[in-house]
Amino acid sequence: MSIKIQFLGAAQNVTGSRYLLQTDHTRLLVDCGLYQERHLQNRNWQPFDVPPESLNAVLVSHAHIDHCGLLPKLVKDGYNGPVYLTAATAEIARISLADAGKIQEEDAAFKKTRHEREGRKTQYPEIPLYTAEDARAVFPLFKTVAYNRKITISPDITATFHNAGHVFGSASIELKITENNHQKVIAFSGDLGNWDRPILKNPDLINQADYIVIESTYGDRTHEDINEALLKLADIINQTVKLGGNVVIPSFALERTQDLLFFLNRLISESKIPRLKVFVDSPMAISITKIFKEHPELYDRETTGWVKNGSSPFEFEGLHFTNKAADSEAILAEKDSCIIIAGSGMCTGGRIKRHLASNISRPESTILFVGFQATGTLGRLITDGVKEVRILGQYYPVHARIEELRAFSAHADQPTLLRWLKGFKNRPEQVFVTHGEPKSNQMLINAITDTFGWETIAPAYQDECQLD
Structure with a gap:
């Protein structure tokens, strides 16, 4: 069994969530988000690290643009497989992606007009990353899933979506990879919410995983009451x-x-x-x-x-x-x-x-x-x-x-992130801290190490780790 994970976004930064998981038989993405930090937005325009048509599936944790906003480009560049997400996430993503495409078009037109008025010449043409029409091309690929129901992604991978309590329809994603009666479990926290907040139910806990990928947006602080x-x-x-x-x-x-x-x-x-x-x-x-x-x-x-x-x-x-x-x-x-x-x-x-x-x-x-x-x-x-x-x-x-x-904030603070991790009843082989700036990454790593003694790292952009 060979399992590799590559961190293509939200690696020592907060936006652009994208994780590439590869086994001997399957290649999939968990999230496909847009970079929103100005100094990283050029990554949105770069070719994907693997040919989009080579992917078997995409799993989306929730409908925030930094987690699903690059789907239109992925489809425009050749992806035509299933996109798994909860029903509420699908409904909201139809709105947020079409809106993102419209904003891309409007921003490109505005910049072009301004640059012409100012007589400026730019290195890149003022064209949208994708259009509203490109966004709508994603919708037929949506495959909705219910919370806590195991689904088959490929012959060697099943997935279960758990309520993450972050936003409407948000999910933590549990992947089980099986080959020759040998199984590995990888848990992706997605963006986690807080306990006892309005509207949404509390996050679900996952009780076992060999590897954990956890967000750390507010891994360096405790929210005020x-x-x-x-x-x-x-x-x-x-x-x-x-x-x-x-x-x-x-x-x-x-x-x-x-x-x-x-x-x-x-x-x-x-x-x-x-x-x-x-x-x-x-x-x-x-x-x-x-x-x-x-x-x-x-x-x-x-x-x-x-x-x-x-x-x-x-x-x-x-x-x-x-x-x-x-x-x-x-x-x-x-x-x-x-x-x-x-x-x-x-x-x-x-x-x-x-x-x-x-x-x-x-x-x-x-x-x-x-x-x-x-x-x-x-x-x-x-x-x-x-x-x-x-x-x-x-x-x-x-x-x-x-x-x-x-x-x-809809993001969990450090005590809440640790509370979610306490749901795991086994000692994982490794924890990957993502979706946070370097200070937040390190503070959460310290807290996890002090609390559990687990091996924990913050992977950098494009780092690849062998999990088998």
């Missing part, structure tokens, strides 16, 4: 309203936006913040919120209780969903303080840039970050404290109040 974070959120909103500014929240369309609506609904109902206008300015988030409403079987006990009582965490007075571009632009003319939730979560594209341009130089406004900001993204530059930022081709001084609330 969610109730304390809620009080801080209320304080930020109240202070901003008192000054007459807006609260602008860059947010991922999947899960983070829905969590924010849940918490804002609670704060309003408890009279901890005033009843003000809340805009969800993201067509993708609007569409995904509809999917949330259609899958109550995935809710946790608290959210199920809301629904049984005839209410919804995603509906309240003052909430406005702005689908049309004209409605989005009209927000800029709002004279009263409001809350604006818009994508993308790392400020790499989408409507958030317009709202940042309108508010980031206003001392009375607040830019509130509630998710991880990868190195090199506009969001990271702002949270790192730069004094001036370039948005849509123009420079703006940063005078707005900049705040971060990491407790709202």
Whole structure:
């Protein structure tokens, strides 16, 4: 038996998740994500490390673009096999991939126009990585799977998807590789969520694996208490309203936006913040919120209780969903303080840039970050404290109040990652720490070593390891 794994993304960085697994008979990818860090985006354009047509399968952990956003390029370059994912992930990926293709087209057109206006010549042509049409070509390949049901990927590999508690439909993936009555088990955490958070059920545990690939986005820290974070959120909103500014929240369309609506609904109902206008300015988030409403079987006990009582965490007075571009632009003319939730979560594209341009130089406004900001993204530059930022081709001084609330993250912190690892009843042969920046990688490696004494490493980009 020969088993090799190669780390083609999210290796000592956070985005671009892609793991190539090869046996004597099968070649597959776990995730096929887009790089979002500016200094790594050139990797999105590079040829795949193996011919796409040589792959037998792709397994997708969830619908965030850094885990599925390179699928359209993979298919455009020749892949025509199955893409395994949960039903909720498939529904959301149809939206997120088409949106990503549209953004690729719009960004390419915008850059071309700007470069022509500025008389600039660039090394690369302003063409989209892929189009919305390329994205739609992926959808017929989707093969949906249920949680905790073993499926056959190839004669020597079976897979089981377990609830990861990260976002709607997210999964940890357990692969069993068998040859001549000899078996190896590889567990991929995917992105893990936190216990006792709204909407979603807690992550499932896996009880046995020979090798573990675990994310480490927040492997170097412990999240603050969610109730304390809620009080801080209320304080930020109240202070901003008192000054007459807006609260602008860059947010991922999947899960983070829905969590924010849940918490804002609670704060309003408890009279901890005033009843003000809340805009969800993201067509993708609007569409995904509809999917949330259609899958109550995935809710946790608290959210199920809301629904049984005839209410919804995603509906309240003052909430406005702005689908049309004209409605989005009209927000800029709002004279009263409001809350604006818009994508993308790392400020790499989408409507958030317009709202940042309108508010980031206003001392009375607040830019509130509630998710991880990868190195090199506009969001990271702002949270790192730069004094001036370039948005849509123009420079703006940063005078707005900049705040971060990491407790709202859908990513597990270090204690929660260790809690998930404690579910394994055996000693694995090796643990691979991925999907984190070097500091987070090392801090989690130290914690795993101190807690369990397991052999643990953080592979680098394109590292290949023999597992048999």
